[in-house]
Amino acid sequence: MDSNIAIEARHASKIYELRGKQKGEQGQKFYALKDLNFSVQKGEVVGVLGTNGSGKSTISIILAGICDPDEGEIKVNGSQALIAINTGLNQQLTGMENIELKGALLGLTRSKIEKIKAGVIEFAEIGDFLYQPVKTYSSGMKSRLGFSINLCLDPEIMIVDEALSVGDKGFAQKCINKMKELRDEGKTIIFISHNLKQVRDFCDTAMWIEGGMLREYGDIDEVCDRYAQYVDYYNNLSGKDKKKERDRKFAKRIIKNSKQSFFDKLFAALKTR
Amino acid sequence: MIEAVKYVLKENFSNVFRIYSIAKYQVLADMRDSKLGLFWNFANPVIQCLTYWFVFGLVFDRKAVDGITYIWWMLGGMVCWFFISPCITDGCNAIFKRINIITKMKFPVSVLPATVIFSKLFDHFCLMIILTILLALGGYYPSLHWFGLAYYCFCAIVFTISLSMTTSVLNMLARDVRKLILALMRLLLYMTPILWDIKRLPAILQRIMLTNPVYYIVEGYRDCFFYHKGFMYYKYSMTTFWIITIVLFVFGSTMMYKFKAKFVDFI
Numbered sequence: 001m002d003s004n005i006a007i008e009a010r011h012a013s014k015i016y017e018l019r020g021k022q023k024g025e026q027g028q029k030f031y032a033l034k035d036l037n038f039s040v041q042k043g044e045v046v047g048v049l050g051t052n053g054s055g056k057s058t059i060s061i062i063l064a065g066i067c068d069p070d071e072g073e074i075k076v077n078g079s080q081a082l083i084a085i086n087t088g089l090n091q092q093l094t095g096m097e098n099i100e101l102k103g104a105l106l107g108l109t110r111s112k113i114e115k116i117k118a119g120v121i122e123f124a125e126i127g128d129f130l131y132q133p134v135k136t137y138s139s140g141m142k143s144r145l146g147f148s149i150n151l152c153l154d155p156e157i158m159i160v161d162e163a164l165s166v167g168d169k170g171f172a173q174k175c176i177n178k179m180k181e182l183r184d185e186g187k188t189i190i191f192i193s194h195n196l197k198q199v200r201d202f203c204d205t206a207m208w209i210e211g212g213m214l215r216e217y218g219d220i221d222e223v224c225d226r227y228a229q230y231v232d233y234y235n236n237l238s239g240k241d242k243k244k245e246r247d248r249k250f251a252k253r254i255i256k257n258s259k260q261s262f263f264d265k266l267f268a269a270l271k272t273r
Numbered sequence: 274m275i276e277a278v279k280y281v282l283k284e285n286f287s288n289v290f291r292i293y294s295i296a297k298y299q300v301l302a303d304m305r306d307s308k309l310g311l312f313w314n315f316a317n318p319v320i321q322c323l324t325y326w327f328v329f330g331l332v333f334d335r336k337a338v339d340g341i342t343y344i345w346w347m348l349g350g351m352v353c354w355f356f357i358s359p360c361i362t363d364g365c366n367a368i369f370k371r372i373n374i375i376t377k378m379k380f381p382v383s384v385l386p387a388t389v390i391f392s393k394l395f396d397h398f399c400l401m402i403i404l405t406i407l408l409a410l411g412g413y414y415p416s417l418h419w420f421g422l423a424y425y426c427f428c429a430i431v432f433t434i435s436l437s438m439t440t441s442v443l444n445m446l447a448r449d450v451r452k453l454i455l456a457l458m459r460l461l462l463y464m465t466p467i468l469w470d471i472k473r474l475p476a477i478l479q480r481i482m483l484t485n486p487v488y489y490i491v492e493g494y495r496d497c498f499f500y501h502k503g504f505m506y507y508k509y510s511m512t513t514f515w516i517i518t519i520v521l522f523v524f525g526s527t528m529m530y531k532f533k534a535k536f537v538d539f540i
């Protein structure tokens with residue numbers, strides 16, 4: 001693979017299973033992502049757009065290395081991290097203990113955690129609540145804490161999935177600024193958001209995923225314009241037409257198949273490799 | 274297969290700090306969950322011991338085993354069971370319990386069984402302290418032979434981790450596995466000579482019972498406390514124990530390795 005390329009997807013698909021409506025009815029398979037082909041340059045900041053249910057989160061977990069695509073392949077060149085805000089925070093533990101715990105969960109060493117502690121506390125602005133159990137925190141405080149710990153990781157490729165939709169505007173801006181710093185350091189960032197303004201402001205290129213398929217990938221403004229157009233078009237449809245549009249997209253993603261049993265799953269996994 | 278074992282061993286040994294932190298904060302969080310905290314770590318086993326002692330010691334009036342009063346003999350084995358039993362039941366749930374972590378970040382899943390076992394180890398140490406005091410009351414004082422406990426404790430850790438590797442993966446495929454294991458645990462307690470003496474069995478069954486890995490560990494604990502016969506006395510049990518453990522570990526790591534990127538699909 002070219003050393004300038006951070007992520008390369010070739011015919012990558014992810015398949016989920018749907019249960020039949022009634023007992024005994026055959027289940028169906030469903031393409032969460034279908035035949036993706038793209039490559040992301042190193043240092044590129046990509047905004048991922050798409051309506052709900054089009055596969056944005058699926059792509060984020062595949063890129064983060066949490067699961068593999070079922071068909072095709074996605075190669076990731078460099079260390080990657082998914083910015084996950086509330087995961088790994090324990091309600092019973094204090095803010096300080098959570099910093100240590102989440103740092104360890106993310107695979108930091110003890111000395112590295114000591115090093116980032118001050119920065120996290122500073123960035124999260126939780127002040128005196130640091131020694132209170134996290135269960136007493138407001139939801140904004142929790143996400144600030146979680147986000148701050150994540151930012152202190154130092155991955156080459158960062159995947160941000162709707163991370164900024166929580167917290168107040170001031171904090172969101174602070175995060176954007178921090179991510180801009182990271183961008184200027186030359187990190188590759190995959191930014192998944194519904195906020196078109198943020199995407200336009202922050203990203204170089206945009207990827208529009210619709211119904212599990214890559215619709216467009218290219219210059220930020222062009223893609224954003226066309227995406228905005230599409231959203232408007234969709235919203236102006238009557239209820240009936242909206243349903244038609246949804247069904248059309250859904251039909252493209254379905255594969256008829258029988259349901260897998262426990263042992264099928266077991267053997268299917270054992271057969272691979 | 275060798276590749277899988279190498280992978281799992283490497284993942285576990287390169288993440289020692291991660292395992293330690295998860296286990297430490299698991300213990301801490303559990304303690305904060307209830308008002309009395311640490312108290313329950315002790316109260317639970319004590320109450321259970323009292324129950325068994327009442328039923329077997331008082332009602333059935335068990336005679337002393339090998340010249341050791343029943344209550345002390347039972348405690349010596351039960352302390353070990355109180356470690357192994359939660360390790361097996363919770364170890365089975367190790368991956369499922371952390372579902373919100375493994376679906377949200379890149380995480381070495383194969384360390385999860387170890388984190389569960391090490392968090393239980395803390396309870397075990399607490400119990401050992403109490404047991405030391407109790408046994409001293411019964412006239413069994415700590416001696417050099419007690420160092421053998423470290424070896425048998427290590428055996429228990431390796432065995433439960435190996436077993437949990439397999440059960441925790443199977444539990445992700447179908448949650449029924451945990452239900453099955455919970456049901457089987459009671460059976461295992463009575464099938465293993467923990468509350469009764471192995472000499473009550475016919476000779477042929479005794480021979481079979483010696484291959485029970487849990488019995489090897491329990492008998493090892495008792496050997497350190499009371500019998501002082503040394504490791505080599507149990508070489509038949511020892512061989513079968515390590516064979517079973519290694520087979521479990523290899524099988525468990527293979528499962529772990531094959532499924533490592535597929536857990537997200539099984540939720």
